[in-house]
Amino acid sequence: MIEHFDPRRQANSVDFSKDYGTPSPVPNANAAQVTLEIDGVTVSVPEGTSVLRAAAMADISIPKLCATDSLEAFGSCRLCAVEVEGRRGLPASCTTPVVEGMKVTTQNERLAKLRRGVMELYISDHPLDCLTCPANGDCELQDMAGSVGLREVRYGFTGENHLEAQKDTSNPYFTFDPSKCIVCSRCVRACEEVQGTFALTIDGRGFESKVAAGQDEAFMNSDCVSCGACVQACPTATLMENSVIDHGVPDRSVVTTCAYCGVGCSFEAQMKGDKLVRMVPYKGGDANHGHSCVKGRFAFGYASHPDRLTTPMIRDSIDQPWREVSWEEAITFAAKRLKAIQAEHGRESIGGITSSRCTNEETYLVQKLIRAAFGNNNTDTCARVCHSPTGYGLKTTLGESAGTQTFDSVMKADAIIVIGANPTDAHPVFGSLMRKRLRQGAKLIVADPRRIDLLKTPHLGDAQHLPLRPGTNVALVNALAHVVITEGLEDTEFVAKRCDTQAYQSWRAFISEQRHSPEASEMITGVPAKAVRQAARTYATAGNGAIYYGLGVTEHSQGSTMVMGIANLALATGNIGREGVGVNPLRGQNNVQGSCDMGSFPHELPGYQHVADPIARGRFEAMWGVKLDDEPGLRIPNMFDAAIEGTFKALYVQGEDIAQSDPNTQHVEAALRALDCLIVQDIFLNETAKFAHVLLPGSSFLEKNGTFTNAERRINRVRKVMPPVAGKQDWEITQELANALGYPMNYAHPSEIMDEIAQLTPSFTGVSYQKLEEHGSLQWPCNDEHPEGMPTMHAVNFPIGLGRFAITEYVATEERTNRRFPLLLTTGRILSQYNVGAQTRRTDNQRWHDEDVLELHPSDADVRGVRDGDWLGITSRSGQTVLRARLSERMQPGVVYTTFHHPGSGANVITTDNSDWATNCPEYKVTAVQVEKVSQPSAWQQRFTSFDQAQKGYLAKAQQEAP
């Protein structure tokens, strides 16, 4: 624990590797600076800072145990006691705020004696097995014993103690060893303050006090969501990662970005040689500030799973075994086939899909390959099936295809509307932040067919639930806007100053019509008019109103209309352009924002520049040295249709599993079978790869350099911590394919690709790897006008000048219930699994969710004689699948729900071809179904099983035969 003085470090700059003991006070521009003296050193800190933190900022370290800077001061361990001139006693420095002119002494005989006494008591009930303890070398208790100079324990160890307390090993990722616990409550406080789950508590009193999960249950049986905050906060070996118990304390650390969801948390990948020992959330991460969820924190084992593809493979047809070949042979084979197909079927007969899981640089390169080397615009990405309506809707109304805020902005929101999103499961780290704000008193309005867990937030104040029928979003948002307008709740000043008057007047006349009133739309949405009126009033009058939404908004036949309806609501109430407000799409994949920004869509070059725009296209043509097509290309569903009719023959898919994730599986399978050449670049033999002719083994996020862009437009570095399993980073593979096709690419490092992006993309002109190193992260637009990026958008004006209200007529979906299909199925995700599950299914996260089930309301189950756990056949107009039943009061009668994390579940066998009118984003969220008890898997599932076994056999055979 020797601290070195580094003169290069600027005063008051925060060192994220250091623990300052207490959090920095809430930033306040009016906060005065307070000057005090600590051990004779003059220190100046913001008002509200603790003495402990002030000392740490001056590099004066005061011993501490119960204090850590991610948690509010608690003042229980007494180790951080100090002397303050003119005050009696020895106050705890963590709970003592600084005062002007204060004189503090942190070290003298009296304090040393007190601290030794405190430590002596702690150690008298602590095992002395330091040398064999997993925290050896990373233990604050050990450090403090050394720091205070503890030399003896006069009490002995024979008295009553906790040394025989039994371990809890129920959680697959960490062990709870209560014999090592010092009851500092850091874990309990982390569970409350950071995660917001309140799963941990201190049970008992006095000597009996102990940390307990839930009602003194095993961790796995409690409410614990395994976010790791308690493990992170624990100063001893009481809560310890199993990977550290197994492998020892890591010896180096690299800051990188998580590759799961669109929150884009920063992590320290802590390594021993090439072995990743643990992922620790990075305090300096601007998106997560040191918090994590079970996926990013623990579910990284897939990267070294034996299923990883390590060698390129080819075959002539999908009913043949694979053949392992060299990279060169695989790339040449792919290029030859692509060229032959184009020669026979025309330039437009091939295309590609960029990966929203890969880096910006890799995505950029794939769309460049398609536009420049394939010579067409047949490029698309998984945003097609998630947030393409966000792109369309926000660009139309606000002028930019992205969310308007930072995540931190939620801490200034007074009323929060969550529509069709489930942040505690799908964006957990942001969900925790939102819960923190809700505990501070912000009002919550949830519009969702299901009673999502956010509504069960402990210490939640005013919460309203609008349980609408699936498919009626637009009717609901129109009713909310109707109330705002007809009750005079609009922000007329904002509208007059910032919005297009003519568009506003037309919209105002439209929305004022009686047919949009909550009373009129109650019949459609099923939400009581009174509740809608109350929600609209809350949002419009609370002060800062913020809207967060997810795929429950976009994945509908009117997804784009709904996004515009949300923007209308925000514009009308002036909830745009400052902190605490805004329109916030919670984006799914880690880099889906980035893949959209990087020109993955068939109609847009990087930076959302339309392919028909001659000036923009001209700049790309000049840089890329090739003539580009000025017509948009095919979108994913259009590609499927064209494949089935025989005009689309080859597809290059980078890191996306369309066979599992896209709707109407049987239609997708027919399209994939119709292809003459399917090239799949992935880390596993995913469902799509089973239909492929060329398999190019990709690299995980741990094996590459690059950048991801999260849902707040934040560009974050991804750093390589280990060599690629198969030898190549994904951008290198794309580059080799381009070269083999005769289009030269010669990048030596992804930073060179970013430099090219910066030259061609107006919102990225200020982005470079060097600047990212300096700033940590940057939120685009980052250019000459906004050299440091732009955290809050639209503060002064919109990219289109004035905000544009859009007419949002409700049009009922064609997917209707009837006597044959009386129920509505809606789909979603859960915390422990991630999307198609290719990664999380290959980790211990399986322990939480090893199969998809169908949730249905007890009354729907009752009339069908269904009991919990029964096998249910679910039939829609598209197909049939079989899942186990789970009775759930979270559902409303008439609505059933499932997840799509396991391929054999066939959730997408039942979803239909219906899609958003503007973008073809599939209508996943509304499928009319019937359910009935059955005794065997569906015909599709039986076919799936035999196809799956055959394909896995082909792979195993190739691997056995490999020299």
Added chain:
Amino acid sequence: MSTHNDANLIRMTNQIATNLGCGRDEDAAAAAICRHLETFWARPMKQRLVASLAQDDAGLSPLAHRAATLLANRLAERQAS
């Protein structure tokens, strides 16, 4: 030639017409729909839609039909230029 694909394109065009038709007079609506098709649809999709104008019973709504006719003119103009 797949009739499934044609039917799908016509259904999509009708959907676009329904959604963009609201709150606009017929001229403005047809122009907006045509602009949408031009902006977002791939070349073969546009050509297929225009080709369907020759069929009497293709199933296009009157507004969608008008927009598709506008699109046909635009494509012809572009080809001529």
